[in-house]
Amino acid sequence: MHRYDSDVLVIGSGGAGLRAAIEAAKTTSVTLVSKGPVGRSGATILAGADIMADGATLHALGYPGNPADNPAAWAKDILIEGFYLNDENLVQAYVAGSGQRVKELLDWGMTVRDTEERALLTTGMSICAALRCGLRELGGTQATQVDGVMIFDLLVSQGRAVGALGIDFETGEFIRFQAKAVILATGGWHQAYAFNAGADELTGDGQGMAYRAGAELVDMEMVTFVPNILLAPPRYRGSLWFYVLPGTLLNSRGDAFMAWEDPKVTKLALTSEWNKLLFSKASMREVLEGRGSPLGGVYFSLKHFPANVFDALEQAYPGWKFQGDDFSELMAKMREGYAAEVGPAAEYFEGGIRINERCETSLPGLYAAGECSGGLFGANRVAAATTEMVVEGAIAGREAAKLAAKNETPPIDEKQVEHLTQECAGFFDREDGVTVAELRGRLRRLAYEKVGVIRKGKCLSEACKAVNELEESLGQVTVATKRRAYNREWREAIELRNMLQCVLLSAYAARERTESRGVHVREDYPVVDNIGWRQHLVVRKGGEGINLTPVPVVSQTEIPKEQIPYEEAIIQAAEALMARKEVS
Amino acid sequence: MTGNDEIAVRIRVWQETGESAYREYVIAVNGEMNVLNVLEYVHEHLDPAVSYKSSCRRGVCGACAMTINGKRCLACETVAEDGMTINPFEGA
Numbered sequence: 001m002h003r004y005d006s007d008v009l010v011i012g013s014g015g016a017g018l019r020a021a022i023e024a025a026k027t028t029s030v031t032l033v034s035k036g037p038v039g040r041s042g043a044t045i046l047a048g049a050d051i052m053a054d055g056a057t058l059h060a061l062g063y064p065g066n067p068a069d070n071p072a073a074w075a076k077d078i079l080i081e082g083f084y085l086n087d088e089n090l091v092q093a094y095v096a097g098s099g100q101r102v103k104e105l106l107d108w109g110m111t112v113r114d115t116e117e118r119a120l121l122t123t124g125m126s127i128c129a130a131l132r133c134g135l136r137e138l139g140g141t142q143a144t145q146v147d148g149v150m151i152f153d154l155l156v157s158q159g160r161a162v163g164a165l166g167i168d169f170e171t172g173e174f175i176r177f178q179a180k181a182v183i184l185a186t187g188g189w190h191q192a193y194a195f196n197a198g199a200d201e202l203t204g205d206g207q208g209m210a211y212r213a214g215a216e217l218v219d220m221e222m223v224t225f226v227p228n229i230l231l232a233p234p235r236y237r238g239s240l241w242f243y244v245l246p247g248t249l250l251n252s253r254g255d256a257f258m259a260w261e262d263p264k265v266t267k268l269a270l271t272s273e274w275n276k277l278l279f280s281k282a283s284m285r286e287v288l289e290g291r292g293s294p295l296g297g298v299y300f301s302l303k304h305f306p307a308n309v310f311d312a313l314e315q316a317y318p319g320w321k322f323q324g325d326d327f328s329e330l331m332a333k334m335r336e337g338y339a340a341e342v343g344p345a346a347e348y349f350e351g352g353i354r355i356n357e358r359c360e361t362s363l364p365g366l367y368a369a370g371e372c373s374g375g376l377f378g379a380n381r382v383a384a385a386t387t388e389m390v391v392e393g394a395i396a397g398r399e400a401a402k403l404a405a406k407n408e409t410p411p412i413d414e415k416q417v418e419h420l421t422q423e424c425a426g427f428f429d430r431e432d433g434v435t436v437a438e439l440r441g442r443l444r445r446l447a448y449e450k451v452g453v454i455r456k457g458k459c460l461s462e463a464c465k466a467v468n469e470l471e472e473s474l475g476q477v478t479v480a481t482k483r484r485a486y487n488r489e490w491r492e493a494i495e496l497r498n499m500l501q502c503v504l505l506s507a508y509a510a511r512e513r514t515e516s517r518g519v520h521v522r523e524d525y526p527v528v529d530n531i532g533w534r535q536h537l538v539v540r541k542g543g544e545g546i547n548l549t550p551v552p553v554v555s556q557t558e559i560p561k562e563q564i565p566y567e568e569a570i571i572q573a574a575e576a577l578m579a580r581k582e583v584s
Numbered sequence: 585m586t587g588n589d590e591i592a593v594r595i596r597v598w599q600e601t602g603e604s605a606y607r608e609y610v611i612a613v614n615g616e617m618n619v620l621n622v623l624e625y626v627h628e629h630l631d632p633a634v635s636y637k638s639s640c641r642r643g644v645c646g647a648c649a650m651t652i653n654g655k656r657c658l659a660c661e662t663v664a665e666d667g668m669t670i671n672p673f674e675g676a
């Protein structure tokens with residue numbers, strides 16, 4: 001078996017993985033392994049994107065920002081946005097680290113299109129290019145980059161992470177990676193949902209392998225959906241185009257549903273990234289109450305745009321191009337009054353591998369950074385995930401390198417290597433059985449419909465049972481083509497194991513949390529319960545199955561111990577956030 | 585090409601023997617599809633041996649660069665048409 005040995009192994013090469021590799025490579029040897037091309041895969045390149053720091057820091061960097069702002073005020077807002085479920089130590093690390101991370105990205109050539117009080121508007125592509133530049137400048141000589149290898153399990157020896165096993169897609173061969181410290185930076189589990197806005201490789205690999213290795217996960221029930229995602233034609237499915245454009249959401253009666261009773265909530269929806277939570281819920285409400293579109297979404301219209309306003313919009317997007325897509329034919333129809341079918345799609349995962357402010361997981365030697373980790377944004381992310389990935393990436397890289405300098409690695413357990421590779425190769429041994437595509441299709445519909453935007457206990461119980469059954473069926477999954485090289489179906493079977501695990505944990509946690517909070521909206525429990533539920537749900541693998549434990553939130557911020565109707569809690573959040581803006 | 589049509593495409597597939605060959609598939613098209621949608625459909629519903637690389641699906645990452653009708657293109661940015669020849673693994 002081919003092998004790579006280094007002090008630090010970084011798994012995943014989006015923003016978090018790249019930044020971790022840069023930091024670790026300053027002092028030690030690093031292997032950076034990625035399922036897709038290094039630095040061009042994962043969630044980062046598709047990001048919109050803004051990157052955030054507090055207003056005073058941005059002002060000091062030469063942008064307008066807001067000199068009256070400060071990191072503490074920003075942290076306070078992040079807690080309000082997260083419905084006080086955030087791990088406050090992680091929030092402190094996030095606001096404290098953001099300025100330096102943004103500055104270095106600018107030094108490495110990140111472009112800035114526009115600015116806001118706490119944000120620089122750039123693109124995910126530009127952030128990735130800047131990080132690749134950083135990798136060349138700082139750690140190029142010591143970072144070995146391995147493309148096209150899917151890591152499927154961690155190696156654990158004497159209670160420590162000591163490496164990982166992967167499969168090279170092009171050769172179908174197993175590869176082993178040995179390291180003194182391992183960093184997971186593998187992103188979310190978008191592909192487990194029928195509608196999602198994530199890249200194809202985002203299949204919960206990090207969460208799945210961390211869980212199997214015995215590490216704790218947290219807040220798995222918290223999933224952000226982004227509204228206005230095109231449901232058809234197939235060519236444009238999943239594009240953020242109508243999330244980026246201004247326009248009106250209509251139901252099947254032609255009624256607009258973009259205003260809330262309280263104008264402050266409407267303002268929050270129209271002027272901030274609260275639009276994700278608020279418009280996703282509003283859209284799903286229309287669908288559930290029978291006012292949806294044929295494909296199970298709602299309508300996005302630009303009909304009210306006068307011709308010259310439409311022209312001005314085109315000026316902003318010459319040729320109606322967005323990312324690599326050309327929307328000119330669709331936009332010609334939109335100009336004539338056509339309304340596109342859109343709906344909420346899985347977009348960001350607040351939950352994930354449980355870390356502390358040093359990005360340490362509960363498994364010694366294992367670190368996690370970026371979207372695959374959990375706890376920073378609590379029950380609702382509004383602040384930038386791009387800032388999260390670079391801040392946590394740098395911390396994980398630094399801490400992993402420190403640990404590597406101290407420690408001798410225990411030897412790899414050869415029996416474990418044999419067992420784990422045999423498990424993966426097992427898909428080839430069966431002749432008849434359920435196909436990967438069939439099982440995955442069932443999982444995706446289930447996840448979207450029963451553990452989706454709006455939840456209820458009955459559906460969640462059904463989901464727990466159904467996903468458990470699907471997980472059992474995984475033992476009967478057969479891969480039709482027995483050749484290992486270029487075997488997409490084999491890779492999908494291994495990914496499916498991770499996605500099943502993520503959805504199962506998400507469904508269990510969502511069923512357990514008998515309240516509504518942030519993105520977790522329960523029809524049968526429409527109250528934010530700060531008496532009983534200001535608690536994380538921590539999951540880990542127990543002897544008998546899933547071990548689910550409520551754990552009080554890590555926080556120095558006291559909030560009133562009361563139960564508040566969910567809608568009222570949103571109004572309170574809007575008031576609190578706007579009060580700060582009016583003062584400053 | 586839009587609407588409900590059928591198209592036939594030829595896709596290079598690796599055989600169990602380790603050699604590759606072109607196989608022809610006929611698929612129903614429901615709304616405009618790109619070549620990546622076609623590969624996905626064939627892989628999921630007709631022939632799991634059809635294999636390819638993909639990532640962002642939005643013409644940004646370059647993972648699905650392949651040879652379509654003899655030209656190097658991104659599968660996710662090339663509209664599917666009847667009679668196409670698709671080689672997902674040029675040089676492999």
